[in-house]
Amino acid sequence: MQITSVGHAGFHIRTAAGTILCDPWVNPAYFASWFPFPDNTQLNWDELGNCDFLYVSHLHRDHFDAEHLRNYVNKDATVLLPDYPVPDLRKELQKLGFSNFFETEDSVKHTVSGPGGELEVMIVALRAPADGPIGDSGLVVSDGTTTCFNMNDARPVDMDVLHEQFGHIDIHLLQYSGAIWYPMVYDIPKRTKANFGKQKRQRGMDRARSYIEQVGATWVVPSAGPPVFLDDELRYLNDDRGDEGNIFPDQKVFLEQMSIHGNPGGIMMIPGSVADVRGAELSLTHLTDPAEIYDNKAEYIERMAQRFAPKLAAEKASWARVTEDHLAGDDESLLEQLRLLFEPIMAQSDLICDGIGYPLGLVLGEETVVLDFPKRTVRAPIEGEGKYRYGFRIAPELVRTVLRDDEPDWVNTIFLSTRFQAWRVGGYNEFLYTFFKCLSDERIAYADGWFSEAHDDTASTELEGWEIQRRCPHLKADLTKFGVVEGNTLTCNLHGWQWDLESGRCKTSKGHELRSRKL
Incomplete structure (x- = not known):
């Protein structure tokens, strides 16, 4: 098996x-x-895209690149x-021209036929x-020889x-770095x-090491991050100044x-690196010497920023700016547009709205819009209402863009961009961010139903x-493997996520109580 890194979470697997x-x-x-970091534009994408099978893990935009899939990947691929x-x-893949789908069953081994024989595959969904x-x-x-x-x-x-399905894993590719806007x-x-x-x-790296121990692979490739931030406004997010509080450590750090x-067993792979793996044997070659990138990372990032400046400017120019009609008062305000979007979703999601439990403020330039989840309405602020417990300051052009593009997911657009500010009183509210992921009838119906199911806490x-x-009361993780107790905190x-063991109270978010007692 020959595995080529194509950047970030991307790999080309040749068998x-x-x-x-x-x-x-x-x-x-x-x-x-x-x-993507390091730069992967120099790869031979015509050759890489002429694949027999395509696997897109999920719809996050650093995994699902619609423009690239449309222009470079073989539409006959399965x-x-x-x-x-x-x-x-x-x-979304059908919109791009893909029509051959092999529908897997969660955590079940399947045999697929390629032009040169058969492969065993399993997707954990x-x-x-x-x-x-x-x-x-x-x-x-x-x-048959190597398992990845x-x-x-x-x-x-x-x-x-x-x-149970595959026995020993030879090579393990996994995320270890941050991919969030917090803190x-x-x-x-x-x-x-x-x-x-x-x-x-540190928790991100601890989690990755926990997975490494559980999988027990011979070789481990840190991947799926971090990205690089090339906009001058966001350059401070790059881990290139020795900041221990930076949540985007790179491969070398991990x-x-x-x-x-x-x-x-850790292996450094960057775009163009090729690992020839045969069971426990591995040989590695690089297209670019990693030292050219990591020995002076800040300089490498600066060169990337200069090279990609036109691309960044073109992306910014595509955002939906304030229109002349709006300046003249002839088009709908953001309040009215957001009311049309959010109120039907609120009406379908009682459990999620109740889980949020309070009004939220959206400060959009000169306009403030209130999402009143208890009352299931979108409205203007009420005089004397005071500061909202949770709120976001977002540039209006970003909101206008997701509205223009009919985006069903603000998390996968605005929030992961880090191009906003937030405040909150109290802990993280999972229901709130779930709401912003589910701005379609189908998504909100599924999410509300998922939360309504009772989680098994009998064992x-x-x-x-x-x-x-x-x-775990959050997402059912096995606490014998992921649980760490320090004093009275799990x-x-x-x-x-954390819990106070004496009371069972979740210290991270509202609800999600834990059953616990001192022995």
Whole structure:
């Protein structure tokens, strides 16, 4: 098996049976905030795109690059389709011209036929509203000699199924770095923000090491991040100044973490790197010497910024600006447009709206719009209402753009761009961000139904002198594998959520109580 890194979470897997292209991403994403790092535009995309199979793990824009898929990837390729509850991924690929789909069943091994023989594949499909934009997944591929687990940035809760179906995993590709807007965009003191960032950075790497231990592969490739931020306004987000509070550590940093913790199997792969893997044997070649990138990362980023400046400017020019009709008062205000979008969604999602539980303020330039979730209405502010418990300051052109483009997911556009500011009183509210992922009838119906299902907490386990429910109240992770107890606090390393063990109260978000008692 020959595995070529094509950048970020992207890989090209060559076997005797056929080739699989996974998650190719080249064009800037999230309002041109994210660019692939290191630069992957120099690769031979005509050759890479002439694949037998295509695997797109999910619809996040750093995995689903519509422009690139349209222009470079063979439309006769067989798409290995994850088993998702809503068909958005399939629909988006069909719009681009793909028509051959192999529909997998979640966590079930399948045999697929390529031009040179057969491959065994399995896709672990994650279906919770918190998983990507309504779905994330990981791919297992075996050619009979070598088994590769491409986990990208999925967070599976059951690793036992890998070994039950495939035995030993030879090479494991996984995310280790941040891919979120927290805590950078929040209106909190600088020192507090730095401390939160330091915790977020380490928890992300701890989670990745936990997965590495559970999978037990011979070789590990840190991938799926970080991106690079080339806009002058966002350059501070790059981890190129030794900032311990930066949530975007690079491959070199994580490989050092692996070494510190006694794991010698880490492999550096950058765009164009090729790993020839035959079971436990691996040989590695690079198209570019990694030292040219990582020995002076800030200079490399500056050269990228100069090279991609025209692309960044063109992306910004495509945003929906304020129109002359609006300046003259002849078009609908953002308030009216958002009322038409949000109120029908609110009317279908009682459990999510109740879970949010308070009005939210959207400060859009000179205009403020209130999403009153308890009353299921979108309205103007009420005099004397005061500061809202949760709110966002967003440039109007970003909101106008997602409205123009009929985007069903603000998380996958505005929020991941980090081109906004936020404030909140109290903890993270999962229901709120789920709402912004589900701005379509199909998505909101699924998400509201998912939250209404009772989570199984009947099984128990013991950790550090406490009896606790075995399954995490958040997303059912097995706490025997992801749970860490420090004093009276339990942390689930899958997403970093925490509970007070004495009371069972979730310290991260509203609700999600834990059953626990001291032994």
